[in-house]
Structure formats: structure tokens, C-alpha cells
Amino acid sequence: MARASQQAIGNQAPLVIATTSLRKAQESWLAGLANERRLSEATLTAYDRDLDQFFSFLTEHMGEPADLSHFPSLRPADVRSYMARRRQSGISSRSLARSLAGIRSFVRYLEDRGEATTAPFNAVQAPKYSRSLPKPLTIEKAQRLVNPSESLASEPWVSARDSAVFLLLYAVGLRISEALALTLRTAPLPGQNAMTVTGKGNKQRRLPVLPVVQTALADYIERCPFELEPDEPMFRGVRGGPLSPRVVQKTIETLRGALGLPDSATPHGLRHSFATHLLANGGDLRTIQELLGHASLSTTQSYTEVEMSELMSIYQKAHPRS
Template sequence: MIAAAHRAAWLRWLASEKRYGANTLDAYERDLDDFSNYLNAGANAANAPLSRQIFRGWLAHMASRQLARTTIARRVSSLRSFYRFCGRNKLVDVPDLGWLRAPQPPRAVPKSMSVDDAHALLQAIFHRRGTDWVKKRDFAVLMLLYGAGLRISEALGLCRKDAPLGDWLTITGKGDKMRDVPMLKAASEAVDDYLGGCPFDGGAQAPLFVSSRGKPLGARTVQRLIEGLRVELDLPSHVTPHSLRHAFATHLLGNGGDLRAIQELLGHASLSTTQRYTHVDETHLIQIHRDTHPRAQR
């Protein structure tokens, strides 16, 4: 059985020491819930000593539910982190879990979109129903995702005091890591245009982007916007707010951008994360070669 006090202590440690965000903490807590539910179900005695048989049974149980390999890998990582924490702090007598391995998840390649599709997505905002200032707001948000490579949480986390946007903008990303991002003139102008028509002004500390009722704009609103535009423009199902960030990276790379520079712009801790975008670009180059080279049709 997993004690509530041990769980709470681990989550506090992840938040304070590892600087994990709220979404990551929620996911890790759900992972622990899954193992706890397995311990309490059926023939598994909640107070039985931990053993390899129990852990292997949990792996088999997740596989039987046809969970994605990425999900299983994260849950195993969460469980190992929890028990390492408990062992270091002498909360639980934990067996060595060095042997516990999850199935290797497939190497995900970010799904981007073409330059034409990105431009069409942005321009289609102004052909939708709604008030002019809301359209300008939506355009400004998407310009920050595509023009500056911001995560949706980073864009919606900006405050009024951050505007007007200058040549550079300081962003607080995952794990409260700070980075400076250059601003395109078009993105700065889009934000200024939105603020010029926005009927709400809550002061310097108020959210930069607000809903039609003056409340902080939620990520789900932006997601629904993209879903509607995707249907209207008949774009692929992988087009999401985050794919605009992918497009920012792949379009920079495709036009000769330096991989290290792109890593800094995206706020990736590891270059290997940014290198995934090279595979996207390679795929694009292979397709161009096959479509255009005189010998490719033979």
C-alpha cells in the first residue's frame, strides 16, 4: 500500500527540487495511482511485501490494457522515482528496482506543417465570425507560437507588463527556466494591434491574453480554435497549437537555421531533443528529391 504521506512528500520534492510543472506532477500522480490501484485489486494484497512478481504483474497488466509504450515507460519512470525517494529518505524498505525496465518507446518525430498551411491557418482567423478584437487576439497568440516558437502555456502566461514586445522577450519555460527569445516585428505588431482593441485592462500583472469576459484565456480555447480552423481548411489531424511550435523549428532548420540556436530558442535542455527536427527536415528533402529529380521517376 502506498501511504498518502509518502506520496505527498514525493510530490512536494518533485515540485520544489526538480521544479516540475503542474501538468507533469498531475501525470506522475496518476502513474502512482495506477500502481496503487493494481496493488489493491484482486489477488494483490495491499500490505504484501513488494517483490519482482508484483512489479512484473503490473507491467503485464498495463500491457494487457494495450497502453501505449510511451505511457508505460513514463509510469515505470514515475514508480522508480517514487521508490528511490522513499528509499533515500528511509520511508519504505524498497528492493532494488534497477532491473525494472519499460518497453523502449518509439522515437517520436514531431509532426509539423508546411509554410503554406501555417500561413493559411493564421489568415483564416480573420474570415471567422466574431468580434474584431477577439480575432486579433487569436492571431496574436498563434503568431507567438509560430513566430517565436513559444509553448501555449508560455504565451498564455505573459502579463500586460510584458507588452509592448521589444526585440527580445524573456520567457519562463518548463522548470522555471528562463530564456530570451527574439521577437519578429510582425508578432510584436500583432500583439499591439490586439491590445489596441481589447476592452479589458486589469493592470500590469493581469494576463496579456483574456477571454471575451475579461478572464485569463485558457489553453482549451486556443485548442478549440485550431480544431475549428483545421476542419475549415481540411488540414491534417495532427495540426494543433503545439504543431505551430514544431513548424517554427522545422521552417528555421529548413532555411539554414543553426541547430544549437534553435535549441536555445525552443528552450530545450538537451540538444538530442532538438535533433528530432532534423528527421522532419530530412523527410522533406527526400520527398523533394523524389518529386523533382529527373532520374527519380525511372
């Protein structure tokens, strides 16, 4: 990973913001997150960057490169100074809260090794921010998006591929990374009414699969012009390599304009729609939590807020005393 500490100005030597021992602890912590918690590369990069920014603050705050020896003496006032510095740079409350969470995780790692204490961070309240609600599509618009007849693809096999991917997001509730990780061995083909998915944190969950999804997958496999190995990603790009999430995102962006769909029509928007439509038709939160693979029920509860906001909108438009 690129290091923010290597900031050369002109011909001057790079600014060192962390000692070798602190860098080794940082790398060990990140390796643990990657191997044990299976965090994505994007999340690891964000944590690495946030920690570098904290090291840069400590270097200026302490008057010398940040070191492991500085952490036991940190006070709540030091943490608040860091937050104020980031606020001055224009960081949002959401980003600052994420930054603090990453730094606190690193300090907890040091605490387990007897090299720090999390007390100064626990004494400081993270910034509050408004949590945006998921924006599901209507049932009609979601169905239009996953319908292969609506595809703008020039190749029939690409249209079949896109439809199969979209159905996995909307009819099964998969994350895009989970859908694109499917192989011939793990894909639910006709007659297989369930599938096992490995999600975040390397946790597995068993999911029901509708016949329409099984048929769409079989149709794509039959049309795909590339040889598919049993244990390799089955969804392919036009050149035969594994299908990229960005290609899926761009495909939906194009369809949005052609079909007159809202900005909420995204790969993750289809997953939101899956959960919201289940809830609207009598699904209970615990079941939906299991289907989505959420570690916390509070994450799933955001869909009840979506459903209530829609009900209130209908009520206000229709009720004679509204």
C-alpha cells in the same frame, strides 16, 4: 487529488491499497515535484494515478495494503509482474514507459530517504515504442493560420487576440502555456526586440521577437475591451477572464476546417513549424534548442528527422533514378 484507493463496492467499505505512511510519502513526493520542478497539474495527476495503480498491484501481490516496508524487498521479477499486469489491461508501450518513469521517480525519492532501492527498476528495461515525428505545417499554411484576415471571429479584438497568440507560437516558438502567461509587463511591445520567458522547470530563456509580433501584440492591447492590469494575464476570453488553452485549441480546430488545413494545424503544431522552418533555413540545433527551451538536445534532434523525411520525399518524387 482523487484517490483510486477509495473504491467502494455497493455498501462494502472502500478498498485500502496503501497505508497512511505510504500515502504521506506519496503526497510529499508530489509536493516536491510541484514546487521544485514546477510540473503541470496534468502531469502530477498522471503520476499520482500511475502510483495508485502500482499500489493496487502491490496490495494484491503482497496480500496486504501496500506499505513503505515492501519497497526494500522488491525484486526485478516484481517489477516485471507489474508490467505484465498492465500489459494485460491493454496499456500502450508509451503509457507503460511513462508509468514506470513516474514510479521510478517515487522510488528514487524513497531511496534518498533510505527507505527503498531503485535497483529492481534499473534492472528492468522500459518498453520500447516508436516515437512519432513532429508534423509541421508548410510555410504557406502556417502564414495563413496566423493571418488576422483569415480569422472567423465576429469581434475585431478577438481576431487581433488570436493572431497575436498564433504569432507567439509560430514566430517566437512559445509553448501555449508560455504565451497565455504573458502580461503587459512581460509582453514585447514595439521597440522591444527580445523577451524573457519562464518555461518548464521554472527556467528562463531570452528570445528574439520580430517586429510583426510586436505590432500584433500592440494591436490586440489597443483593441481589447477589458482593462488589463500590468501583472495579470493579458490575453482574455470573451467574458473578460484569462484566455483558456482549450479556447485556442478550438479556434484552430475551426480554422482548420474553414481553411482546409491538415490535422497537424494545432497550437503545438505551430511551435513544431517554427523549429522546422528555422532548421530548413540554416538554423543550428543548439540555437533551436535554446529557443525552444528543451532541456535535452535529443528532443530537438527530432526536427532533423522531419527535415530529412521531407528531403527524401522530394528526392523520390523528382530524381530520375528514384
